[in-house]
Amino acid sequence: MGLPAIGSYPMPDRAALPRSCASWAIDPGRAALLVHDMQNHFVGELPTDRSPVVELVENITALRALATALGIPVVFTAEPAAQPPGQRGLAADVWGPGIGDSADAAAIIPPLTPRPGERVLANVRQNAFLRSHLGRLLRSEGRDQLIVCGVHAHLGVLLTAADAFMNDIQPFVVADAVADLSAEEHAMALRWAARSAVVCTTETLLRELLLGGGSRDVRKDA
Known part of the structure; x- marks a missing residue:
């Protein structure tokens, strides 16, 4: 069926965020940044000159800049073009032929x-860990925290964060650095993510990274 038409909606603010069950503190020495599926095919389906895309791109840019400055690995996922039916699998039944x-x-x-030094992983399923070497890459870099941003919140972002949790990698979902098909689905994804990830704003996460993590409870500022 492909992607539906997507309208503009406001990014959630800090007051609207669900309370995270986890209270992990971000540590730049343990974290990696995952930018999920920020491809022309997906982002182009959103209203690119309005919310939430304006804030989405600005916030991911800020996260990436600080990650680079602090030596935090930056990893991109990207769905390959021209996937054969055998690779596309059941996703073709739901989302069509893909890119x-x-x-x-x-x-x-x-x-x-x-940029040079940043990794790009082929993402053949919404979950960035599935059929990729993301887990091995994180282990090789000594990273057991994963900052997740990108699209779509209730699909790839949520599934990737959940799989990180299942693999004892602490996920941090950045509420205003993800976007979705609608405000309702965006909010739903954050509610689900809050059960097994720290859900926070870009501002909060940038501040915590600059502070070096420490013992501060991220939930208080989320």
């Missing part, structure tokens, strides 16, 4: 074009 043959559609959006 198709267009290399431009499969590319990361220009403001976030990956």
Whole structure:
């Protein structure tokens, strides 16, 4: 069926966030940043000059800049173009053929074009851990915390955060650095994520990274 038409909606603010069950403190020496599926194909379905995309791109850019400054690994996922039916699997029944043959559609959006030293992983399922070496990459870098941002909140972001939790990697979902098909689905994803991840704002996470993590309870500022 492909992606539905998507309208503009406001990014959630700090007051609207669900309370996270976990109270992990972010540590730049333990964290990696995952930018999930910020490709022309997906971001182009959103209203690119309005909320939530304006804030989405600005906030991911800020997270990436600080991650780079602090030596935090930056990892992008990207759905491959021209997936054969055997690789696409059941996703074809629900979402159609995917990106198709267009290399431009499969590319990361220009403001976030990956740089030397940043990793790009092929993402053949919404869960970035599935059929990829993300887990092995994190272990090789000595990272057991994962900051998750990108699209779509109730699909790839939520599934990836849940799988991180199942693999004893502490997930941090950045509420205003993800976007979704609607405000309702965005809010639903944050409620579910809060059961097994720290859900916080970009501002809070940037501040905590600059402070070096410490013993502060992120839930108080989320």
